[in-house]
Amino acid sequence: MDQKNFSKPLSLAKVQVTDAFWKKEMELVRTEVIPYQWNALNDNVPGAAPSFCMRNYRRAGEVEKERKAKGDKFVQIKYPLDTFETLPKDGKMDGRFYGFLFQDTDFTKWVEAVAYSLTQHPDPELEKTADEAIEAVCAAQREDGYLDTYYLINDQDMIFTNLKDNHELYCFGHLTEGAVAYYQATGKDHLLKAAERFADFIASKLGHGEGKKAGYPGHEIAEMALMRLYDLTGEQKYLDLAKYFIDERGTKPYYYDIERGLTCPEGAERYSYNQANRPVRQQDEVQGHSVRAVYLYSGMADVARATQDESLLKACETLWNNMVHQKMYVTGGIGATHIGEAFSFNYDLPNDTAYAETCASIGLVFFARRMLEIQAKAEYADVMELALYNGVLSGMALDGKSFFYVNPLEVLPEACHKDERKFHVKPIRQKWFGCACCPPNLARTVSSVASYAYTENDTTLFVHLYMGGTVEGEKVKASITSEFPWDGHVSVTCESDTKEPYTFAFRIPGWCASYEKEIPKGAEVEEKDGYLYVTKVWAKGETIRLNFPMEIQFLASNPLVREDAGRVAVKRGPVVYCMEEADNGKNLHLTKLCVNGEKTAEAADELGEHFVRVTAEGRRMKLGDAEKQPLYHLYQKEEEEKTKLKLIPYYMWNNRGEGEMQVWIRACE
Numbered sequence: 285m286d287q288k289n290f291s292k293p294l295s296l297a298k299v300q301v302t303d304a305f306w307k308k309e310m311e312l313v314r315t316e317v318i319p320y321q322w323n324a325l326n327d328n329v330p331g332a333a334p335s336f337c338m339r340n341y342r343r344a345g346e347v348e349k350e351r352k353a354k355g356d357k358f359v360q361i362k363y364p365l366d367t368f369e370t371l372p373k374d375g376k377m378d379g380r381f382y383g384f385l386f387q388d389t390d391f392t393k394w395v396e397a398v399a400y401s402l403t404q405h406p407d408p409e410l411e412k413t414a415d416e417a418i419e420a421v422c423a424a425q426r427e428d429g430y431l432d433t434y435y436l437i438n439d440q441d442m443i444f445t446n447l448k449d450n451h452e453l454y455c456f457g458h459l460t461e462g463a464v465a466y467y468q469a470t471g472k473d474h475l476l477k478a479a480e481r482f483a484d485f486i487a488s489k490l491g492h493g494e495g496k497k498a499g500y501p502g503h504e505i506a507e508m509a510l511m512r513l514y515d516l517t518g519e520q521k522y523l524d525l526a527k528y529f530i531d532e533r534g535t536k537p538y539y540y541d542i543e544r545g546l547t548c549p550e551g552a553e554r555y556s557y558n559q560a561n562r563p564v565r566q567q568d569e570v571q572g573h574s575v576r577a578v579y580l581y582s583g584m585a586d587v588a589r590a591t592q593d594e595s596l597l598k599a600c601e602t603l604w605n606n607m608v609h610q611k612m613y614v615t616g617g618i619g620a621t622h623i624g625e626a627f628s629f630n631y632d633l634p635n636d637t638a639y640a641e642t643c644a645s646i647g648l649v650f651f652a653r654r655m656l657e658i659q660a661k662a663e664y665a666d667v668m669e670l671a672l673y674n675g676v677l678s679g680m681a682l683d684g685k686s687f688f689y690v691n692p693l694e695v696l697p698e699a700c701h702k703d704e705r706k707f708h709v710k711p712i713r714q715k716w717f718g719c720a721c722c723p724p725n726l727a728r729t730v731s732s733v734a735s736y737a738y739t740e741n742d743t744t745l746f747v748h749l750y751m752g753g754t755v756e757g758e759k760v761k762a763s764i765t766s767e768f769p770w771d772g773h774v775s776v777t778c779e780s781d782t783k784e785p786y787t788f789a790f791r792i793p794g795w796c797a798s799y800e801k802e803i804p805k806g807a808e809v810e811e812k813d814g815y816l817y818v819t820k821v822w823a824k825g826e827t828i829r830l831n832f833p834m835e836i837q838f839l840a841s842n843p844l845v846r847e848d849a850g851r852v853a854v855k856r857g858p859v860v861y862c863m864e865e866a867d868n869g870k871n872l873h874l875t876k877l878c879v880n881g882e883k884t885a886e887a888a889d890e891l892g893e894h895f896v897r898v899t900a901e902g903r904r905m906k907l908g909d910a911e912k913q914p915l916y917h918l919y920q921k922e923e924e925e926k927t928k929l930k931l932i933p934y935y936m937w938n939n940r941g942e943g944e945m946q947v948w949i950r951a952c953e
Contacts, residue, residue: 285592289659291739291746294757295468296403303752303766304894307728309677314401316684317727319396322413324716325721330630332716335447337390338417344424344433347932350414351426363438365450370580374492376503381437386451386503388433391421392462393724395475399465400731416465421504429481431459442504448502448540448558456482457505457579464512465732481514482937485803499539500529504576507583508650511590526709527587530596533562533580557624565599569629570607573720574619574639575628577603578647584818585654597658599746604655606630608667612648614839614853614947615678615860616671617691619644619783622708629842635694635948637706642722645675656748660737660739662814666750666794668736672749673769674857679726679933685775687723688938693862693947695938712942737848744787750774758932760786769858770896772796772832778822787819793832793856802829802857825852829931832857836883836898838951850879851948854898860934861898865943874905876952877929886891891939902929903952 294354302305320329327334363380381387398414401407425431432452434442447453457478463479466472486506490499502506510526513519540555555561557572559580570577581603588596610630612618617640620628625639652668655661679688690708697711716723737749740757750766761779768774776788785808792799792814803809804827807820818828834857841848854861854877863872881901888897903924931948937945 297755301753333718336623344436385434389458392458396462398726399469424678429485447499453501453506457509460509504580511586572645582650640691642679645671695945759841777827796832800831861931877949898931
């Protein structure tokens with residue numbers, strides 16, 4: 285592992301995004317999504333499932349206040365821990381915890397999104413709201429640092445008794461991510477100190493040593509959160525705890541057996557759902573809950589970088605290759621089955637029952653960026669770009685007021701309503717979810733998208749994603765103009781002189797067969813691992829111009845993907861396309877796309893969105909009076925008619941009401 289290849293993300297305070305596409309998305313999050321989600325956290329969205337999040341924090345604060353008033357002798361009323369409470373039919377709640385046991389994270393992801401938004405657009409009123417919410421959250425923390433409202437309210441004697449299922453360390457992870465982000469954006473450390481105290485409490489209770497439990501998270505994220513805390517503070521103890529969680533995971537005897545009191549193990553692979561069936565360095569296939577998996581892999585990559593652990597990096601590479609080359613949808617979605625929100629077997633990628641949770645695509649982005657920090661390889665950035673423009677953005681409506689949890693690649697609304705196997709697929713975005721992990725996760729990712737676009741080290745500024753804006757690295761300033769994702773022209777102007785040679789490294793997108801470049805005189809140019817390296821002593825005003833032509837591409841799947849045999853998907857640049865009923869009528873399954881026919885890409889402005897629409901020649905089977913035909917009949921050549929198929933970007937689907945949708949289309953010559 286060569287440290288010279290390492291890089292780190294730029295501070296968001298040093299990047300200002302002016303990009304037409306991403307600035308619009310960021311402003312949508314700032315003006316619509318963040319306020320909407322604040323109302324959701326406080327159960328103020330009519331018709332939406334209640335969150336109970338801020339109510340739980342305030343209730344936990346009351347419990348802590350009562351405990352202190354009684355000199356720690358207060359014995360609280362204990363509530364059952366084996367059920368999730370919803371709002372009683374009479375609307376009257378008692379003092380127990382309500383909602384899912386990880387409901388705390390609705391707030392901590394929201395405050396992280398707020399932090400990123402403040403770096404781009406200072407907002408005193410929003411900051412005041414966040415500060416007041418942070419006060420309520422911190423008031424719930426015990427003096428020893430523990431902070432999880434599910435146990436603080438219901439039964440503090442049961443803390444850390446079910447790490448496998450009950451998400452305490454997951455809640456800690458999101459608390460820490462939000463706390464670090466808020467400190468970096470505002471300089472305020474109230475929430476950060478709370479996260480540090482919680483981390484110290486965890487370190488005192490979990491690990492190797494007398495009086496400690498040899499436990500680790502059931503739902504991962506604490507690993508990469510601890511690494512973020514380590515990167516900020518330099519405290520070795522946080523790196524040590526993250527490394528312990530990763531090294532201990534999947535070792536025998538299984539901690540989850542010990543925790544559950546199992547004396548008769550159930551099977552060798554029983555903890556694959558939690559990625560804890562084997563030590564991480566022995567895992568060669570991505571398995572189990574897809575979000576948990578990519579959060580773990582992100583933490584593994586962080587620890588591999590910090591400790592220069594070659595074996596851990598090799599494990600990351602092995603898992604990456606299996607996921608991307610055998611278990612990833614063409615949209616950058618991962619997690620093929622709703623059973624356990626999990627990966628399925630290799631090449632099993634059904635379209636109409638796909639799970640492809642929004643959070644899973646976000647976690648894939650996390651993993652990709654961390655692998656890029658170790659070594660700039662275009663494949664990592666290609667996948668990161670694919671997931672962001674498709675699998676992530678599809679999770680939010682164009683107005684920012686409704687969301688998908690599941691992101692299918694084919695939808696027949698009637699099946700979603702009537703077929704129990706497809707009940708998890710919603711044919712229209714929802715206002716909110718009782719399990720609301722995706723909307724605030726999406727908000728924090730979009731608000732921080734610039735942190736995925738650039739990384740730097742002492743000699744190089746890496747441009748992984750193309751978005752317009754200004755960048756101030758440690759040794760160089762630059763302004764960037766980009767027309768992505770609709771046009772491949774990019775220009776980068778150096779806005780400062782350099783006293784010694786400095787390098788700009790530009791990703792050459794994998795979807796681009798050839799590209800054009802205009803480089804200032806005197807520069808050294810090299811292509812390596814899918815990046816164009818341009819090195820020279822820069823003078824202010826010197827400009828690099830690049831053009832990555834965006835051709836309409838018809839993609840075929842590996843023939844082992846049974847669902848897509850004989851079908852094509854349409855892609856242009858980083859954007860995957862789909863057909864919708866609104867443009868092409870009902871019964872999309874009767875259409876074929878002519879791969880050798882004429883195709884066009886034309887700019888369009890609809891639904892408040894500027895985009896490129898693709899039109900392609902196709903054929904449609906004549907339906908006739910199908911209901912009067914026999915269920916089965918002797919085969920005869922299908923009677924077809926010519927048609928024009930209209931396709932829109934996948935992330936835009938379902939913004940014109942409920943209707944059919946299809947990404948993979950039957951192909952014909």
